[in-house]
Amino acid sequence: MNIFVLTGAGVSAESGLGTFRDKDGLWTRFDPMKLATPEAFAQNPDEVHAFYNMRRQNLLAAEPNAAHRALAHMETALAERGGSLFLCTQNIDDLHERAGSQRVAHMHGELLKARCTACGETMPWLKDLSVEVPCPSCRRSGGLRPHVVWFGEMPLEMDALYDALLAADLFVAIGTSGSVYPAAGFVTEAQGHGIRTCEINLDPSDNARQFDDARYGPASATVPTWVEQVLTT
Structure with a gap:
């Protein structure tokens, strides 16, 4: 079985990272x-x-948290059976990687990387950024920015994401609001090609009615249970 998993902020919320569009989300406190x-x-x-x-x-x-670890386990288990897990995340954190996932597509970029607007170089970055910090590659100051996709910018790796989605037997959205495009349109794309779909979320998303199956509750509980069920069937 080939599974395409899309994760959003809800999968990392129990790790202490804020969501965006919930009533207490980041965009209710910051513009x-x-x-x-x-x-x-x-x-x-x-x-x-x-x-x-x-x-x-x-x-x-x-x-x-347990949801990240369960998805890392699923990746290994499916590969051992000749299948695959394609993990695409809207999150800019690295918690999937730290949990053990080997292949993660970050469509909205990565917070622990910086990109130079002057020379285009992208590099790992764990420290604070400021306009005074020079680029390690071109040595110019003022051009380093977080390697994240901002509003008005195109998500990353879109061709590869659509190729992987259309090669899947099952599309699963975990912890997403269903309101941010193009990711919110993946379920429509999947169903248009006869791919089964499932939503795993704390509450129904904005596009919940488009999914064939749904499970609701905290990610740390629902995701490991779902993974175990898939791997034992």
Whole structure:
């Protein structure tokens, strides 16, 4: 069996990382147009850096939860049976990797990387960023930014994601709001090609009615149970 899993902020919420569109989510406390757009970075890079420095330190203090570990186990188990798990995440954290997942497609980028707008180089980055920090590659200052996809920018690896989705036997969305495109459209794409679909979420997503199957509850409980059921059938 080949499974395409899409994860969103809900899979990392129990690790202490904030979601975005819930009633207490990040975008209810911070204005994304002032913090998560290329225009915001051009106009006020210090404020944008401060926001992402805070999130980076929060991530470094977080740990994977049972949902991350279950998906890493599933990847190994399916491979041993001749199948595959394609793990695509909207999250910019590295908790899937720290839990043991070997192949993770980060369609919205990675917080623990920086990208230079001057030379285009992308590099691992665990420290704070500021306009004073020079790029290790080209040595220019002021051009380093978080390697994340902001509003108005195209998600990464889209061709590869659609290829993997259409090769799947099952599409599963875990911890997603169902309101952020193009990821929210994956379920429509899957169903249009006869691929079974399942939603695993704390509560029904905005596009919950489009899924063939659904399971609701905390990710740390629902995801391991689902993984065990799939692997024992």
